[in-house]
Amino acid sequence: DAKTTQPTSMDCAEGRAANLPCNHSTISGNEYVYWYRQIHSQGPQYIIHGLKNNETNEMASLIITEDRKSSTLILPHATLRDTAVYYCIVRVAAGNQGGKLIFGQGTELSVKP
């Protein structure tokens, strides 16, 4: 699976949008971009994933550039409970042969009052 590059840490004011970038310049055509987050001392939580189109769900939006070499996770109105480490992962398509999830270092997001 392709490697990803994320900033080590970011701060965000409560109520503002948090924009978390991810570079995945070596992504292959059949690889999806996945985002997970891990709140301290818990297991990772799935947030969102996409292939090439922008995606939105109740938690976040995912913006993928046209060349697919980078993406941005957007938390539209960050709350203190969104403080966590956010992981951007690329993997082969979901399905019975979907690839294993290899975690990078992630971005530690601190939402401040």
Add this chain to the structure above:
Amino acid sequence: GAVVSQHPSWVICKSGTSVKIECRSLDFQATTMFWYRQFPKQSLMLMATSNEGSKATYEQGVEKDKFLINHASLTLSTLTVTSAHPEDSSFYICSARDNGGEAFFGQGTRLTVV
């Protein structure tokens, strides 16, 4: 989303003893489960991939005789840390993949070896 449960949530054991951690998919069948280990301030490190009814595939550098994995049913995988030592103290996390290929994570098990 689907629920994956780990047991126990935390465990303290004496050096030299073995500890078993269970990972259960509660509302779906998981043909594949993954085991991760996470040290403080570090990311998750994949230890092994477990397929139901077959031997686990271990990542490079992970001792298969020390970390015994059993995946005897579609809803249960176990990780046994044998002859545990203080350096095995870590946060162990399992993940189960459903038929759609999506992975769901357990809440983790904090192992402390004294």
